[in-house]
Amino acid sequence: MTTSFMERFQYHFAWRIQS
Structure with a gap:
């Protein structure tokens, strides 16, 4: 798996939560 x-x-996820 790649990072x-x-x-x-x-x-x-962070963008959606911060939005």
Whole structure:
């Protein structure tokens, strides 16, 4: 598994929560 996937997932989640 690549970290890119996790990083992208975390980024999307953080954006949605911060939104």
